[in-house]
Amino acid sequence: MSQLNLHLKVWRQNAGQPGHFQDIDAPDIPDHASFLEMMDIVNERLISKGQEPVAFDHDCREGICGMCSMQINGVPHGPEKATTTCQLHMRKFRTGDTIWIEPFRAKAFPVIKDLVVDRSAFDRIQQAGGFVTVRTGSPQDANALPIGKEVADAAMDAAACIGCGACVAACKNASAMLFVSAKAGQLNLLPQGKPEKDRRTLGMVRQMDKEGFGNCTNQYECEAACPKEISVRWITKLNRDYAVAAVKEALGNSPKVAGGGD
Amino acid sequence: MSAAFDSLNRFYASSIGKKILVALTGLMLIGFVFGHMVGNLLIFAGPDAINDYGHLLQTALHGGGVWIARAGLLAAVVIHVVATISLTKANKAARPDAYAQHKAQVSSKASQTMIWSGLTLLAFIVYHLLHFTVRVGNDFGSAAYVYKTDEHGHTVHNVYKMVIDGFSWAPASIFYLIAMALLCSHLSHGFSSLFQTLGISTDKSEPLFKKAGYAFAGLIFAGNAAIVLSIWLFGYGR
Numbered sequence: 001m002s003q004l005n006l007h008l009k010v011w012r013q014n015a016g017q018p019g020h021f022q023d024i025d026a027p028d029i030p031d032h033a034s035f036l037e038m039m040d041i042v043n044e045r046l047i048s049k050g051q052e053p054v055a056f057d058h059d060c061r062e063g064i065c066g067m068c069s070m071q072i073n074g075v076p077h078g079p080e081k082a083t084t085t086c087q088l089h090m091r092k093f094r095t096g097d098t099i100w101i102e103p104f105r106a107k108a109f110p111v112i113k114d115l116v117v118d119r120s121a122f123d124r125i126q127q128a129g130g131f132v133t134v135r136t137g138s139p140q141d142a143n144a145l146p147i148g149k150e151v152a153d154a155a156m157d158a159a160a161c162i163g164c165g166a167c168v169a170a171c172k173n174a175s176a177m178l179f180v181s182a183k184a185g186q187l188n189l190l191p192q193g194k195p196e197k198d199r200r201t202l203g204m205v206r207q208m209d210k211e212g213f214g215n216c217t218n219q220y221e222c223e224a225a226c227p228k229e230i231s232v233r234w235i236t237k238l239n240r241d242y243a244v245a246a247v248k249e250a251l252g253n254s255p256k257v258a259g260g261g262d
Numbered sequence: 263m264s265a266a267f268d269s270l271n272r273f274y275a276s277s278i279g280k281k282i283l284v285a286l287t288g289l290m291l292i293g294f295v296f297g298h299m300v301g302n303l304l305i306f307a308g309p310d311a312i313n314d315y316g317h318l319l320q321t322a323l324h325g326g327g328v329w330i331a332r333a334g335l336l337a338a339v340v341i342h343v344v345a346t347i348s349l350t351k352a353n354k355a356a357r358p359d360a361y362a363q364h365k366a367q368v369s370s371k372a373s374q375t376m377i378w379s380g381l382t383l384l385a386f387i388v389y390h391l392l393h394f395t396v397r398v399g400n401d402f403g404s405a406a407y408v409y410k411t412d413e414h415g416h417t418v419h420n421v422y423k424m425v426i427d428g429f430s431w432a433p434a435s436i437f438y439l440i441a442m443a444l445l446c447s448h449l450s451h452g453f454s455s456l457f458q459t460l461g462i463s464t465d466k467s468e469p470l471f472k473k474a475g476y477a478f479a480g481l482i483f484a485g486n487a488a489i490v491l492s493i494w495l496f497g498y499g500r
Contacts, residue, residue, distance in 0.1 A: 240461025
């Protein structure tokens with residue numbers, strides 16, 4: 001085990017106020033620590049010096065909850081492919097490195113404090129159609145609804161999205177298309193989701209626009225940054241599903257579109 | 263009627279709706295750019311070929327064809343430009359605070375500069391129309407540019423001489439070459455991008471669309487630059 005001596009440039013900000021970078025020296029960081037453990041060590045030292053610790057989001061620390069965020073050296077979740085910040089290890093850095101740590105920046109993700117941003121815009125998009133309406137009561141038999149293996153596998157790929165927001169953070173337009181397309185596509189693909197496909201697609205896209213995310217310019221930075229490697233082909237599908245739903249809405253009977261609130 | 267109009271409005275107001283319009287108008291413009299280049303290459307077949315071609319375009323459908331094409335192209339350009347400017351503004355507004363460090367991992371420079379290559383092309387289109395269509399600040403519309411074709415004995419506009427004279431002036435040639443380079447850059451992203459926006463791309467077809475886009479962009483640049491360079495630098499027709 002070796003120790004790293006790092007220099008951090010960390011974004012400090014209180015909600016609604018302008019922020020700034022704070023230079024923090026982080027000597028003697030064990031290289032087997034995860035990035036969040038490194039932040040814990042830094043915070044312990046700040047607290048023992050009577051300074052305010054750096055606020056950052058985290059929960060499961062095993063790469064599945066989607067809470068950890070952080071733009072590390074210009075890339076969401078840091079330099080490792082298909083890896084969340086909590087699964088990034090300090091052995092990926094060299095002693096003497098300067099590490100820039102910023103929050104995910106987007107108008108739709110306002111900073112709550114330091115590196116913590118409010119990602120509830122994603123929840124409102126989900127509420128606008130990212131669900132299947134089911135009756136209450138006993139569930140039907142598990143095998144009553146045949147689903148092809150290919151469809152089940154593809155839906156599972158989309159369902160791997162943990163809603164962390166790295167796609168928004170990586171996109172030069174802060175577009176949420178990868179998230180929305182994965183969430184809509186997963187259900188649009190499955191027989192359980194098909195009946196509500198059009199209203200789901202219209203509802204989720206409209207809520208996405210309302211939240212102030214940017215527009216997709218097909219550069220696929222989102223796919224490169226996604227810790228779950230969600231494919232941009234889901235965006236292709238969302239574009240297609242949206243076009244079909246919009247035409248049906250214009251020419252056919254109007255579906256009632258759910259709203260995710262403001 | 264008003265319900266359908268509402269839907270159209272809502273379609274345009276949505277992010278994906280606008281992008282689909284940009285893709286469709288982009289497809290129209292791609293078709294035009296190709297036809298325009300192929301037609302222009304007739305200059306290498308001599309004065310009769312290109313002058314007859316010009317005359318054909320001017321007189322198709324009793325002279326109405328050219329105006330139908332112009333109206334369609336104008337509408338396509340206006341929708342393409344207005345929608346992309348509005349999308350770009352929304353994109354800038356979506357990230358009010360810039361990153362101190364932001365690393366692009368996979369996107370090309372061409373894709374990052376679409377708005378700038380596009381706006382420069384818009385300025386070029388205006389210049390190009392003033393140069394060869396409206397013929398402002400030159401005498402390309404004068405009696406010196408009337409041509410009698412050998413084959414039919416028609417008197418037609420001498421497109422051949424106009425193009426040769428036009429590209430004999432270095433500043434015009436240089437601006438045309440810069441514009442074609444930017445068009446090449448714009449197409450290298452725009453061509454494959456439109457299939458994604460229209461929901462057509464698949465994992466298997468995407469690499470093909472990408473390669474086809476690069477090939478198309480290169481072809482358009484090579485074809486158009488060949489005309490400018492052969493006249494300006496190699497004295498073709500002079």
